[in-house]
Amino acid sequence: MEGIMRTHVGIDVNVKGLGVAFTCYDYGTFTEVYRLLDEHRDYLAGLGRYGIAVEYYPMVYTSRFVSLPFRLYIREFKYPWDYIEPILRIWVRAHRRGIRNWQRIYRPKFKRMGRRVKHIVPGRSIDYIAGWSIEPRETRRLLKKLFRSSGLKYRVGDEIAEELVFIIREYEAEWLERYKLAVKLMTSKVCHVISHLEEAVVKLEELRGIEEKYRECTKVGRMRWRYVTWLVCGGVSSGISVGLVNPRGTSSKCPICRSQLRTYGWEKKYCPMCRREWNRDTVAGVNISVKPVIEWLRRPEWRTPMKVKTRGGARMKRHSRNSWDTPGAIGPLGGHELGAP
Numbered sequence: 001m002e003g004i005m006r007t008h009v010g011i012d013v014n015v016k017g018l019g020v021a022f023t024c025y026d027y028g029t030f031t032e033v034y035r036l037l038d039e040h041r042d043y044l045a046g047l048g049r050y051g052i053a054v055e056y057y058p059m060v061y062t063s064r065f066v067s068l069p070f071r072l073y074i075r076e077f078k079y080p081w082d083y084i085e086p087i088l089r090i091w092v093r094a095h096r097r098g099i100r101n102w103q104r105i106y107r108p109k110f111k112r113m114g115r116r117v118k119h120i121v122p123g124r125s126i127d128y129i130a131g132w133s134i135e136p137r138e139t140r141r142l143l144k145k146l147f148r149s150s151g152l153k154y155r156v157g158d159e160i161a162e163e164l165v166f167i168i169r170e171y172e173a174e175w176l177e178r179y180k181l182a183v184k185l186m187t188s189k190v191c192h193v194i195s196h197l198e199e200a201v202v203k204l205e206e207l208r209g210i211e212e213k214y215r216e217c218t219k220v221g222r223m224r225w226r227y228v229t230w231l232v233c234g235g236v237s238s239g240i241s242v243g244l245v246n247p248r249g250t251s252s253k254c255p256i257c258r259s260q261l262r263t264y265g266w267e268k269k270y271c272p273m274c275r276r277e278w279n280r281d282t283v284a285g286v287n288i289s290v291k292p293v294i295e296w297l298r299r300p301e302w303r304t305p306m307k308v309k310t311r312g313g314a315r316m317k318r319h320s321r322n323s324w325d326t327p328g329a330i331g332p333l334g335g336h337e338l339g340a341p
């Protein structure tokens with residue numbers, strides 16, 4: 001069945017962007033795909049206006065396939081905790097005196113309740129504040145760092161705590177909005193290029209299982225993956241199928257000789273056998289594109305209830321602005337979008 005799909009597109013969803021590889025198994029298709037990507041160079045370069053860069057990597061060829069890898073990434077990428085850091089720094093500095101006074105006055109109290117003595121600590125801890133963040137662990141680390149540098153203990157009054165929670169949520173919402181926009185732009189542009197192909201299969205990693213737990217930045221990571229997968233399902237034209245592959249070893253094996261890659265820093269990989277240097281995202285893109293599909297999300301012969309638009313934007317409106325982080329309700333992965341095959 002898969003042999004009919006002539007071009008295999010692997011998309012690796014990453015923190016900063018997407019690793020994409022167009023893989024073909026015959027020369028005719030390859031020239032077609034090469035021309036397609038060449039024609040769309042300016043189109044993809046247009047993303048530069050939104051702070052997104054495109055990087056092309058050398059062609060990969062083996063006796064079985066030829067692959068054209070490239071990657072799209074957010075140029076000045078910031079994690080949510082990096083994004084909120086400056087504003088929190090200013091805030092903590094401005095409120096330092098007030099917090100210190102509060103910490104001096106309010107001590108833990110002991111209250112007699114029958115026989116037992118109850119220990120009451122007034123105010124809220126930093127853990128409570130960080131619990132409202134989308135990345136609690138990192139936000140807690142950031143707050144501790146800022147409090148420590150101002151010589152404060154990790155506890156504040158209720159009103160101050162609410163104010164901090166408000167600031168964190170507000171700025172993280174802003175960050176998420178920007179990030180979603182960037183991810184959506186990248187995905188829809190890639191989908192546009194793919195939609196020019198008559199028949200192709202787009203492959204993404206299956207990250208719903210155990211594997212995702214071991215990935216970095218889990219919460220935002222999962223949301224991002226769901227979002228991209230959903231956009232791809234709605235964003236490619238009718239002749240194109242979308243499937244999921246097993247994520248095992250996608251960024252650790254050489255796609256040419258299958259040997260274990262060595263890692264230099266975070267982004268660079270090196271194959272000791274072929275002496276070739278790889279980028280983390282693109283090697284994953286190539287590996288994903290050559291893997292067999294284990295689950296189909298979309299097939300050309302399936303009749304979708306709605307006419308699917310090329311951009312994927314039409315479907316967005318059906319969900320609320322915060323639909324990105326409501327689990328289970330999103331797109332084809334929620335299960336109700338595509339209908340039965």
Ligand SMILES: [Zn+2]
Binds near residue numbers: 257
């Ligand atoms: Zn190799």
